[in-house]
Amino acid sequence: MTTPANAVTFGALRSPSFAALWLAQIASRFGDPITLIALAYVGYVQTRSALITALAVVIATVPNAIFGVFGGAIADAVGHRRAMIACDLGRVLLVGTVPIVLGLGLPLLVAYVLVFAAAVCGAIFNPARLALVPRIVGAGDLPAANSLIYSTDRMVEVLGAVAAGVLVASIGDRAFYVDALSFLVSAVFLSRIRLDEHARPLAVRSLGRETLEGIRFLWRHATLRANTVLSLACQLSIPVVSGLAPSLIFRRFADGNAELGASLFGVAEGAIAVGAVIGGVFLGPRLIRLPKGRLILGGFAIYGLVLIALAVAPTFDFALVLFVLGGVANVIFYVPNITLSQELAPPDLRARVFGARIALLNLSWLPIIVLSGALADAVGVTLLIAVAGAVTLVSAIVGAFIPIIRDVP
Numbered sequence: 001m002t003t004p005a006n007a008v009t010f011g012a013l014r015s016p017s018f019a020a021l022w023l024a025q026i027a028s029r030f031g032d033p034i035t036l037i038a039l040a041y042v043g044y045v046q047t048r049s050a051l052i053t054a055l056a057v058v059i060a061t062v063p064n065a066i067f068g069v070f071g072g073a074i075a076d077a078v079g080h081r082r083a084m085i086a087c088d089l090g091r092v093l094l095v096g097t098v099p100i101v102l103g104l105g106l107p108l109l110v111a112y113v114l115v116f117a118a119a120v121c122g123a124i125f126n127p128a129r130l131a132l133v134p135r136i137v138g139a140g141d142l143p144a145a146n147s148l149i150y151s152t153d154r155m156v157e158v159l160g161a162v163a164a165g166v167l168v169a170s171i172g173d174r175a176f177y178v179d180a181l182s183f184l185v186s187a188v189f190l191s192r193i194r195l196d197e198h199a200r201p202l203a204v205r206s207l208g209r210e211t212l213e214g215i216r217f218l219w220r221h222a223t224l225r226a227n228t229v230l231s232l233a234c235q236l237s238i239p240v241v242s243g244l245a246p247s248l249i250f251r252r253f254a255d256g257n258a259e260l261g262a263s264l265f266g267v268a269e270g271a272i273a274v275g276a277v278i279g280g281v282f283l284g285p286r287l288i289r290l291p292k293g294r295l296i297l298g299g300f301a302i303y304g305l306v307l308i309a310l311a312v313a314p315t316f317d318f319a320l321v322l323f324v325l326g327g328v329a330n331v332i333f334y335v336p337n338i339t340l341s342q343e344l345a346p347p348d349l350r351a352r353v354f355g356a357r358i359a360l361l362n363l364s365w366l367p368i369i370v371l372s373g374a375l376a377d378a379v380g381v382t383l384l385i386a387v388a389g390a391v392t393l394v395s396a397i398v399g400a401f402i403p404i405i406r407d408v409p
Contacts, residue, residue, distance in 0.1 A: 017136040017193040018145060024189035025129065025149060026156050028088065031182025033161040034168075035095055038175040039115050041168045046108050059112060063119035065362035068127065071120075072355020073210040075128035076348060079197030080135065081190060083128045083351075087121040088187035094118040096180035099173045127358060131350035134342040135195060142342060143288040147335045151280025154327065158273040162266070214352025217345065224344055226404045227296070228357060231337060232364050233395040234300040237388035239365040240372045241307055244381045251381065253316040264316060268323045275327020280335075283328060292336035293408030299333025300396040307389025311382045340408060 013019045040056040043049070075083040094114045101110045137145045167175040202210065218224055246265050254261035287295055306326045313319040345353040372384055399405040 013148075015137055015141075017195065018133070018141075020189045020192040021129070021132065021136065022149065022152065024084075024088075024186040026152060027182045027189065028125075028186040029153050029156045030160040030163070031179035033157060034164040034175050034179040034182075035098075035115060035118070037161065037164040038168050038173060038179070039098075039111070042102060042111065042173050043108065052108070055112065056115075059116050059119055062362075062366075063116065063123045064126065064358055065366055066359070067120050067123040068355045068359035068362065069215070069352075070207060070211050070355070071124035072127040072131075072214055072352035072358075073207055074124050074202065075131065075351035075355070076214075077200050077202035077210065079199050080128040080132040080351060081193050081195050082197055082199065084125050084132070085187050085190045087125040087128075088183045088190065090121045091118045091183040092180045092187070094121070095176050095183065098176040102173050123355075123358075127351040127354035130338060130342070130354045131345075131347075132193075132195075134350070135347065136193065139343075143335055143339050146338045146342075147280040147288075147331060150331060150334050150338075151276045154276035154330075155273045158269050161269065211352065211355075214349050215356050217349050218353050218356050221344060222404055223408060224341065224353070226402065227337065227340060227408070228360065230296070230300075230395065230399045230405050231357075232360060234304075234333070234392045234399075235361060236364060236368055237304065237307055237392040239368045240388035241310070241385055243369055243372055244376055244385055245310075247376060247381045248310075248385065249316075249319075252313075253319065268320065271320050271323035272327040272330075275324040275329075276331055277327075278324070279328035279331030283331065287332065287335075291407070291409050292340050293406045295336040296333050296340075296408075297396050297399050297406060299329050299331075299336075300392055300399075302332065303329035304389045304391070304393030304396060307392065308386050309389075311386035311389065 013022065036056055039059070043052045043056055046052075078086070094117050098111045098114050101114065102108075133145055133149070134142055164175065167178055218228060245268065246261070249264050249268060250256065250261035253264055303326060306322050306329060310319060310322045310326075313322060341353060341357065342350065372388075375384060
């Protein structure tokens with residue numbers, strides 16, 4: 001039986017163009033963990049170096065931090081749908097070439113460069129996708145569309161990670177071919193989106209100027225500027241818990257048993273995905289009528305409390321409930337955040353605004369990842385997760401006293 005809430009959530013799928021985008025992102029997101037895990041596997045097998053293996057994760061993060069701001073400018077100039085298709089086809093070629101390079105015995109560096117180039121394509125694809133959504137769904141369906149995309153993203157990401165582990169264990173570096181195929185499937189679905197786009201010339205010399213236009217708009221728009229600062233502060237906890245949650249699980253709940261710890265970590269990731277689905281499909285539609293400012297603050301406050309509780313969780317069962325709540329909280333603050341930017345940014349600047357926000361977020365995360373990793377053994381994983389949660393909670397509380405953040409309709 002279809003409930004009113006479910007009807008709101010899936011109503012955006014009535015649009016053939018949005019349905020095509022949704023299916024494309026399912027295919028694309030499913031393949032993303034495959035390359036990450038396969039590259040880490042290849043790096044470790046060939047070098048036995050923890051540093052070289054860790055570079056696989058860095059390669060997935062750095063392009064968004066460095067090139068995300070330029071990626072938005074490229075997407076706005078080329079056209080959002082056109083940019084996404086080009087990026088997918090580029091990633092088919094780049095990722096599909098990796099096992100060929102490895103089979104020819106070329107240096108591992110070549111494979112890393114190919115994956116890095118594919119990640120740069122992702123830095124263009126991501127802001128283009130966020131900018132495309134409000135062009136193919138009505139204003140009334142926009143929050144539900146964002147909610148559906150986020151919850152699906154999280155669920156497919158976890159399923160993709162599970163599949164990646166099986167694939168890499170079974171076929172080794174040939175798993176890269178599966179990821180390349182996922183990008184091809186995504187490009188096919190994106191080609192079915194009906195949208196009139198007009199490309200404009202974009203020279204290398206004008207790329208900086210076009211990029212600055214998006215940054216200036218983000219800075220000069222008081223509401224977006226305040227929201228961006230709040231979001232950056234509140235989300236500083238995410239890289240901390242993402243990096244340290246495995247250690248917390250291995251040490252506290254698995255007593256150092258690596259096999260048990262890996263299993264429990266997989267269950268925890270699944271719990272976060274379940275929370276995202278609950279939040280996106282069932283809770284999200286009931287929240288869309290609430291003011292975005294209060295939703296964002298409430299979501300961040302809940303997330304901060306969840307992290308503080310996680311730091312002192314006595315059992316894994318209790319921690320599992322907290323992981324589910326964390327997934328729900330992510331939806332509560334993410335969906336209105338994205339919807340707000342989509343509504344306030346002009347269509348011709350939208351990808352640049354998202355590119356700037358994505359780049360700022362990733363740039364703020366990089367030093368936090370390094371710092372939290374360096375401090376973990378010295379001060380303890382538990383304390384760092386608790387402090388991260390407190391930072392998010394306090395930032396949300398401070399934001400509640402700032403009208404331009406709190407009173408966004």
